[in-house]
Amino acid sequence: MNGNQIQGLIGMVLTLGILLLLVLPSAVGAVRERRIDRQLREAGKRAGREQDQKSSSRSTVPSTATWYADGRRSKKFVSS
Template structure:
């Protein structure tokens, strides 16, 4: 190898080193964000499973009598 080739090699290594130094923090940040997102998703899944276990088997839809009574109350408020 002559002097020009060695200088070119050193220059390429310097550019590659600077590129790694500049890109590495963003890659670390991306990996950190993905890990945090995965932990949040897992926590939400566990929370959803706990809420599913707590819910009763009864329907949350109001009965016809409740719907009728609420309708009558609202009509009375409008008419008075």
């Protein structure tokens, strides 16, 4: 190998190294996102199964805060 070939090889290796340093964070982030998505999917499946088991026959009644807020919303004035 002569001097020009060695310089070309060094330049190519440095260019590929810089490219790798630029791409690596996004690749790590993508892998992390996929792992989090998989965990959320599994947790959703587990929550769905638990919800089926914990079904209650009692009906839900709105809280006092909900009744108060509904009353306040209906008294808004409309400017013409």
